[in-house]
Amino acid sequence: MKLPQFFGKKRGHRRTGSQAWGSFGEGFFYAVLLVSGFVFGGLVLSGTVAYSPTDPDTVVLQHGYDWWMWLLTLLLPGALVAFGGSGVARVIRVWGKSDEHRAASMGLPKLLDTMGQAAQDAPGHPGVPTCENLVNSPGTLLRYRLPLESPESWTLIGFGLFAMLWNAVVLVLAVSAGLDLLSGKTDWLLFMVLVPFAAVGVGGIVVFVWTFLLATAVGPTQFEISDHPLAPGGSYDVLLGQAGTGRFRTLEVFLEVEELATFRQGTDTRTERLVVWRERVKEWHDVELTPGGRFESRFMIDIPADAMHSFASAHNSVHWRIVLRGLSESRPAFTRIFPLVVFPPPAPLLRRPVHSAWQVSP
Amino acid sequence: MNDAAATTNGDSKGIVPALRAIAAGSPAVAKGTLSPRVVLQFDHASRIYQPHENLGVRYRIEGIDDEKVRAVERSAVWYTEGKGEEDLESHFFERLFGQDAVNAAVPNGSFAIVLPSSPLSYEGVIVKVRWCVRVRIFFEGGKDFVSEHVFEIGQIPPARNRREPLA
Numbered sequence: 001m002k003l004p005q006f007f008g009k010k011r012g013h014r015r016t017g018s019q020a021w022g023s024f025g026e027g028f029f030y031a032v033l034l035v036s037g038f039v040f041g042g043l044v045l046s047g048t049v050a051y052s053p054t055d056p057d058t059v060v061l062q063h064g065y066d067w068w069m070w071l072l073t074l075l076l077p078g079a080l081v082a083f084g085g086s087g088v089a090r091v092i093r094v095w096g097k098s099d100e101h102r103a104a105s106m107g108l109p110k111l112l113d114t115m116g117q118a119a120q121d122a123p124g125h126p127g128v129p130t131c132e133n134l135v136n137s138p139g140t141l142l143r144y145r146l147p148l149e150s151p152e153s154w155t156l157i158g159f160g161l162f163a164m165l166w167n168a169v170v171l172v173l174a175v176s177a178g179l180d181l182l183s184g185k186t187d188w189l190l191f192m193v194l195v196p197f198a199a200v201g202v203g204g205i206v207v208f209v210w211t212f213l214l215a216t217a218v219g220p221t222q223f224e225i226s227d228h229p230l231a232p233g234g235s236y237d238v239l240l241g242q243a244g245t246g247r248f249r250t251l252e253v254f255l256e257v258e259e260l261a262t263f264r265q266g267t268d269t270r271t272e273r274l275v276v277w278r279e280r281v282k283e284w285h286d287v288e289l290t291p292g293g294r295f296e297s298r299f300m301i302d303i304p305a306d307a308m309h310s311f312a313s314a315h316n317s318v319h320w321r322i323v324l325r326g327l328s329e330s331r332p333a334f335t336r337i338f339p340l341v342v343f344p345p346p347a348p349l350l351r352r353p354v355h356s357a358w359q360v361s362p
Numbered sequence: 363m364n365d366a367a368a369t370t371n372g373d374s375k376g377i378v379p380a381l382r383a384i385a386a387g388s389p390a391v392a393k394g395t396l397s398p399r400v401v402l403q404f405d406h407a408s409r410i411y412q413p414h415e416n417l418g419v420r421y422r423i424e425g426i427d428d429e430k431v432r433a434v435e436r437s438a439v440w441y442t443e444g445k446g447e448e449d450l451e452s453h454f455f456e457r458l459f460g461q462d463a464v465n466a467a468v469p470n471g472s473f474a475i476v477l478p479s480s481p482l483s484y485e486g487v488i489v490k491v492r493w494c495v496r497v498r499i500f501f502e503g504g505k506d507f508v509s510e511h512v513f514e515i516g517q518i519p520p521a522r523n524r525r526e527p528l529a
Contacts, residue, residue: 098498098506100437104455126451127440127481127491257521259489261446272445276487276521308484308518313449316442316489344413344480344516 030087037080131341139224163204219244233305400509418474430502433459445488482516
C-alpha cells in the first residue's frame with residue numbers, strides 16, 4: 001500500500017509526491033498555526049496565561065497592561081494568526097485549480113511565495129526586467145552612468161556587521177568582568193569565556209579592516225553608456241573611467257551573459273550562477289594610475305543579433321553585464337560588475353520562418 | 363501536476379513534454395480502459411512564431427469514449443526548466459464549463475491568440491524558457507488529463523556552457 005506523501009521534492013524534471021496530498025498537508029500545517037494563534041491569543045486576552053511577577057506560582061487574571069505591553073504580549077499570537085491565515089487563504093485559493101489556472105490567477109499566490117521574488121516586468125515586455133534603476137543616473141560624457149553591482153561590497157558589510165555585533169557582546173562581558181574585579185570578586189568562568197571571545201572579536205576587526213583596505217585600495221570604477229535598455233544587434237558607446245593609484249598588469253572588460261537559478265535543496269534555498277557567454281571587449285596591459293588622475297577609455301560594445309534578451313522570473317533569470325577585471329602588481333585581482341538590460345529585438349529584426357499548412361502535433 | 367500514471371500524449375520534442383503529459387484519470391483511465399489523446403495542429407508547420415504574431419491551433423480529443431467531460435481548459439503558457447524551481451506564467455487561459463461550452467470544445471475545437479513580445483523561447487544551460495499550448499480535460503469523476511504541445515517564439519540559438527578560464 002502506498003502511503004500519502006505530504007512533501008514533494010524536485011527530481012530532475014519531475015516532482016515526487018501527490019499535489020493533492022501536498023496541498024492538504026500544506027493547508028493542515030497553516031490551519032494548525034492559525035488555530036494555535038487564536039487559542040494562544042484568546043488565552044492571553046482572557047488572562048488565563050497572564051503571569052504575576054509578585055506571585056509566580058499562581059496564574060492570575062491580570063488587567064491594567066500598558067498598550068505597549070499588550071502589543072508585546074500579542075505579538076506572537078498575532079504573527080501565528082497572520083502567517084497561518086495567509087497560508088490557509090493561499091491554499092484555499094489554489095485548491096483544485098490546474099497549474100495554468102493558478103498562473104492565470106494573478107496576485108495573492110505570487111505575493112505569498114516565500115522563496116521566489118517575482119521580478120517587476122518592463123512595460124509591454126513580460127518576463128523582461130525593468131531597467132528603471134539603471135537609467136536614473138546621467139553620465140558626464142555619455143547618456144547614462146551604470147550602477148555598480150559589487151559582491152565585494154556585501155562581503156565588506158557582512159564582515160563589518162559581524163565585527164560590530166561580536167565586539168558589542170565582548171564589551172558587555174568585559175564590563176561585567178571589570179565590575180566584578182572592582183568589587184573584589186573574580187569570576188574565573190567569565191574570564192575563560194572572555195579570552196576566546198575577545199580573540200575572535202579582534203580577528204573580526206582585522207578581517208574587516210583588511211577587506212576594507214582591499215576594497216578601497218583600487219579606486220572607483222565608472223562606466224557610462226550611450227543608451228539603455230540595449231537591443232540585440234545594437235552597438236553602444238561605452239566610457240570606462242578607473243581611478244586609483246599603482247600599476248595594473250592587465251585591465252580587461254568583458255561582456256557576459258549569466259544564468260541564475262534558485263532552487264530548494266532540503267530545507268535550504270540555493271542559487272546557482274553560470275556564465276554562459278563571455279566576450280572580451282577590450283584589454284590593456286601595464287596601466288599606470290597616478291594619484292588624482294584616472295585611466296579613461298572609450299570603446300564600443302556590440303550585442304549579437306541573435307542574443308537572448310534579459311529575462312527574470314521568480315526563480316530563474318538571465319542577466320547581461322559588463323565586467324571589469326584588473327590584475328595589479330601589488331594587490332589581489334579585483335572584479336567589478338555593472339548590470340545591463342537587453343530587451344527583445346524589435347519585430348522586423350526577427351527572422352521569419354517559412355510557413356506552410358497546419359502542422360500536426362501528435 | 364496530477365497524481366497517477368504518466369502518458370506521452372503531448373509534444374514529441376524532447377523528453378520533458380513527454381513527462382509533462384500526465385494522464386490522471388477517470389475510473390476508466392485508472393483502470394487502463396481509457397487513454398485520452400489530444401491531436402493538435404499548429405497553423406505554422408515549423409511551430410516557430412514571432413512576437414506579436416497570430417497563433418492558431420486546432421485539436422481533436424480522442425479516446426475518451428463515453429466518459430463525461432465536466433470542463434476543458436485551453437491555455438498558452440511559458441514555463442522555465444533547468445536547475446531552478448519551475449516558474450509558469452499564463453499568456454492565454456480559458457476555462458470552458460457547462461454542457462454547451464464543453465460540447466463546443468470536445469471532441470474538436472480551435473482557438474487563436476496573439477502572441478506577446480516576450481519572453482522568447484530559450485535553450486540555456488541551467489535556465490530554459492519554453493512556450494506551449496495545453497489542453498486539459500476534466501472528467502466527471504474529478505480527475506483530469508492534460509496534453510502539452512510545445513512551440514517556439516523567436517529563434518534564439520542554444521546557449522553553450524563556456525567554462526574556459528579567463529585569459
